[in-house]
Amino acid sequence: AQSVTQLDSQVPVFEEAPVELRCNYSSSVSVYLFWYVQYPNQGLQLLLKYLSGSTLVKGINGFEAEFNKSQTSFHLRKPSVHISDTAEYFCAVSGGNTGKLIFGQGTTLQVKP
Amino acid sequence: EPEVTQTPSHQVTQMGQEVILRCVPISNHLYFYWYRQILGQKVEFLVSFYNNEISEKSEIFDDQFSVERPDGSNFTLKIRSTKLEDSAMYFCASSERVGRGTNEKLFFGSGTQLSVL
Numbered sequence: 001a002q003s004v005t006q007l008d009s010q011v012p013v014f015e016e017a018p019v020e021l022r023c024n025y026s027s028s029v030s031v032y033l034f035w036y037v038q039y040p041n042q043g044l045q046l047l048l049k050y051l052s053g054s055t056l057v058k059g060i061n062g063f064e065a066e067f068n069k070s071q072t073s074f075h076l077r078k079p080s081v082h083i084s085d086t087a088e089y090f091c092a093v094s095g096g097n098t099g100k101l102i103f104g105q106g107t108t109l110q111v112k113p
Numbered sequence: 114e115p116e117v118t119q120t121p122s123h124q125v126t127q128m129g130q131e132v133i134l135r136c137v138p139i140s141n142h143l144y145f146y147w148y149r150q151i152l153g154q155k156v157e158f159l160v161s162f163y164n165n166e167i168s169e170k171s172e173i174f175d176d177q178f179s180v181e182r183p184d185g186s187n188f189t190l191k192i193r194s195t196k197l198e199d200s201a202m203y204f205c206a207s208s209e210r211v212g213r214g215t216n217e218k219l220f221f222g223s224g225t226q227l228s229v230l
Binding site for chain 1: 157224
């Protein structure tokens with residue numbers, strides 16, 4: 001069985017500050033890892049994904065994440081956030097070739113001016 | 114960029130009533146999915162659909178739920194007799210690929226907020 005834990009339900013941060021959103025997973029098989037973002041009144045949009053290869057993954061809007069197998073983590077980072085980054089962020093894991101994603105609880109990123 | 118379209122954006126229904134949530138996946142996609150998110154909880158997988166049949170379903174997807182692709186463009190989720198606990202945001206998703214890496218291209222709609230009174 002697979003599971004995902006997002007350790008912070010809300011992360012308030014000031015504009016232009018760095019941010020890290022934490023995600024830990026558990027799985028008995030090799031995994032694919034994802035971060036999705038949901039802006040108000042919109043669908044889930046893929047930010048970035050880790051399938052294999054380099055453990056540092058770069059995504060859209062200046063976000064990046066690092067896969068750490070020993071710590072079973074896939075934390076999302078951005079060196080300088082903007083007001084427009086305010087949204088809900090979801091970490092997700094999949095163990096195979098299906099569309100079945102296991103999501104974390106989500107983290108609300110609140111960027112303040 | 115192509116997108117998955119869901120209608121309606123909000124649906125209010127009485128307990129015990131049937132409800133149909135509609136989705137138009139991206140036109141050349143082959144895999145279709147429904148997920149849901151109860152307020153304050155995780156996004157949960159409900160069902161995946163490929164080649165006109167269910168390929169996988171979760172324990173949530175009981176006999177009250179059904180999915181259908183009635184024509185070449187729509188993908189629907191029907192709840193036969195809604196319960197209060199069915200109140201949630203329902204997301205439709207679609208992907209193009211068959212085989213390895215289908216998760217790479219999973220596109221989500223903006224969701225239908227279902228409220229059961």
